[in-house]
Amino acid sequence: MKPLKKRLLTPGPTMVPERVLEALSRPTLYHRSPEFKEIFLDTRERLRRLFKTEGEVLILTSSGTGAMEAAVANLFKPGDSAVVVAGGKFGQRWEELCRAFGVKPITVEVEWGKSVSVEEIGKILTTTPDVKGVLVQICETSTGTIHDVKAIGKITKELPDCLLIADGITAYGVYDIPTDDWHIDVAITGSQKALMTPPGLAVISLNEKAVNRLNDNPTAYYFNLKKELKQQPKGQTAYTTATNLVIALNEALKMIEEEGLENVAKRHEMLAKATRAGVKALGLELLSENPANGVTAVISPEGINGQDVVKIARETFGITIAGGQEHLKGKIFRLSHMGYVDIFDILTGLEVTEFALKKLGYNRFNFGDSVKAAMEVYEKETL
């Protein structure tokens, strides 16, 4: 039987609410029109409230990686050194970006699935002169692991020349993150994760410490944050912005405010707990020692290739979940609970996991076991 429906349970792009799709399909506006400017400015304000920052928030027409590049290109000079937390694919990306822009990475290797030792970062920062920044993920999406960025901020805030640059691509809108209070100098997110909007927009926040560091790197032509900083407070962008996506993002941010960021964060926490309980009820283990609330990485049982779980879910059941990346490919699969997701979506994700595992010969559970465990968590947490 060919799947009738398609469901997206990946850690981005995530499911887009009907309201946001409707906003996306409104007539395209001219990006220099007063009507659009108003929406653009309103979107920036909403992002400021989401980030809880008094600093600047810029919208870029790119994926999240574009904003990561913008951070490295605009805030470091060739020859600068930066501490990079490499505990997964996205930590590695910071390292690659440093190399691409002549920045010397001081890499803190972290076993994939573990959180970085803040102590180790502190040690490097006190013993190494002239470190210009710390590049880290709030949530390392490839392993579903949280790093303690708040604790890192307590160190970097005392270092006037060291910026804390946090990739919060799968963290903003999952957690209630007080960017300023945590002393995150530069924070990044993307539209296609907990912000419930299709891919194509990135967001980068800069506090005063960061703004003062912006350089004039000529190769940062498209991702020129100084130019954007001149334009965006006027409701303009340096280059053409993805107008319909901005309007869609505006609608998504309205939804987050209507639900309340605190409630949004609570919902994600509950969904993550339910997912973890469900997975454990199947006799499976989590990859992460410090699992994130946006995505759960599950270690594939012995003898079963995680990619096969993903393949069966998609081809037989029309449900897209994510596999592992790099050396974790085949070793894990990932269930997302980020954005426009409720308990029934979680249960669907667990059910398709059960169907696929049974089909692959893993029999250490009965149908419904993960559902039972997740429903019990839901009942306890909310009813």
Place this chain on the structure above:
Amino acid sequence: MKPLKKRLLTPGPTMVPERVLEALSRPTLYHRSPEFKEIFLDTRERLRRLFKTEGEVLILTSSGTGAMEAAVANLFKPGDSAVVVAGGKFGQRWEELCRAFGVKPITVEVEWGKSVSVEEIGKILTTTPDVKGVLVQICETSTGTIHDVKAIGKITKELPDCLLIADGITAYGVYDIPTDDWHIDVAITGSQKALMTPPGLAVISLNEKAVNRLNDNPTAYYFNLKKELKQQPKGQTAYTTATNLVIALNEALKMIEEEGLENVAKRHEMLAKATRAGVKALGLELLSENPANGVTAVISPEGINGQDVVKIARETFGITIAGGQEHLKGKIFRLSHMGYVDIFDILTGLEVTEFALKKLGYNRFNFGDSVKAAMEVYEKETL
């Protein structure tokens, strides 16, 4: 926690596929334009294939009840008598329509949840002179029960003056019904059930026997089937048709043909079996002795009002299921598996039933019990 999402699991309107919503939102066409005529004619042909009839198929801009009225108003004269099968709310509707148009109903009362005795109908038809028709439901939606219309057709086909008029509103697109082979002279359906289109269109088929009986009832002004019969083969309608809905229905019919009517019917059968197994695993009983594949009517456990199950599902979980009607109000609740529905929707319906029943104090099950039973059926039937 306010529900994040809304899900429609009622026996109409049912969930509308994205493709159909997209078609619905295309620019409105002039109903007399060549472009629209082509779509209209194509839709009629697709409906003919769905009904498996060589007869006429007319599209009416109304709910299914409009087509029921059209049948009574155009095919009977005041003073005529007709056998009416009254085994639920929609059987009663035939009776009300007969009275409204001066037709004498010979009502066969059937306990709600039971199927009509074909023998009894046969007896009436052989002992009562001049019965002009039999009015019946293929599926009585209010009780989720099937009547054996095929068997009735074997009787009525021998009676040149007696039409078999079947309300197939929750049967076409759930089952593969060979209208001509079953000798159904007039069959009716609506857009908002298994045809996966929003409410607003009804369909009525007429074979030669029925066409020859069309009268000139002046009060059937809007529902004038003779007028429609002159217009519709030319791609016209007597009055303005719901153009966007026709285009949406066209898309839905394409989806049914792509899946294959036989597969569509098999899917509904599998989903119905899974639902019934799930419900029974909770210690609950079905209302129907002959349950339909489009909707499952569940007897609410003692001490629990079915309306409360419906209320909690909607208000706490954002899921709309249906209650009972008339004297069954409070006594039952109904889970639909009609149209754009897959196994995960069924499991969601069972989960919300579990959550609601637990909340109402019914504890004769563990969370996940119904899911387990339904997943087992699914595995057995399809994997």
